[in-house]
Amino acid sequence: MKSYTLPIVSSLLGSAYAASHSIDVGEGGLVFSPNSTTATVGDTVTFHFYPRAHGVARSSYSKPCAAIDNGFNSGFVQVTSGESATTFTITINNTDPIWYYCPQGDHCQAGMVGVINPP
Template identity: 35%
Template sequence: MRLSIAYASAVMALMATQNVHAATTTVQVSDPNGGLGFTPSNINIKPGDTVSFVFHGPHTASHASASNGCAPANPQEFNFNGNSGQVFNHTFNTAGTFNLYCAIPGHCAGGMKGVILVGSGSGSSAAPATTTTSGSNSNSGGGSTSDASSLSVKASLVAAGAALLGFIM
């Protein structure tokens, strides 16, 4: 019994400390009323942080060239093509400035662009990330995708584990 409690405590401690230093920032891709833009359009994060792109309508959240904010970067760190209700997550592991734009014709020219500043912001570089894609979405730059309803899964698991630990003790 004591071994079970010790094991459960160790598992809960590991789950609770996983990604302690990493943060997630949410960026709305367009708005629910159909306006063109990213909200917020400029964000500052640390290496290892994740940006969660929440889509409202058919748009892209694409890594733009530094010299032309409405053209793809080469190589692209991320390139998500989504529809309303879809969420794409990307973890930025390398410091740099990552220009952001919507690649649908006319959207970038209409103001749908922004900047993600990671760490010091010197230069733009690519870092590999895990990619998982469901359905017919385009996700060519690394990251992950999920439905908006699945974002609280980790929190639910931690809460369930904590409840179980309380029950065991």
């Protein structure tokens, strides 16, 4: 009996401790807020979009303004005012650094970049 209940208990405990993190995209200018966050395996990170048009795409440290193959990309979210009802959520699968940027126009070149689990 114990061999069957232990995995269930471990599974429930693992999901009970998963945290949710929020990152604002474009609130107050060409910024992610916060632009650095730490998350553990199983946590989720949700991006909340603000005016005008922004997105979030995975990049790398060496090429912060270029999308990586097989990375995530929210697409552009158009917002006229306030916070959009549209969000974009990723689940953390490991604690390696995850670099991201806004692919809209020259937003990245203006500093709109961020990292989850900085080195």
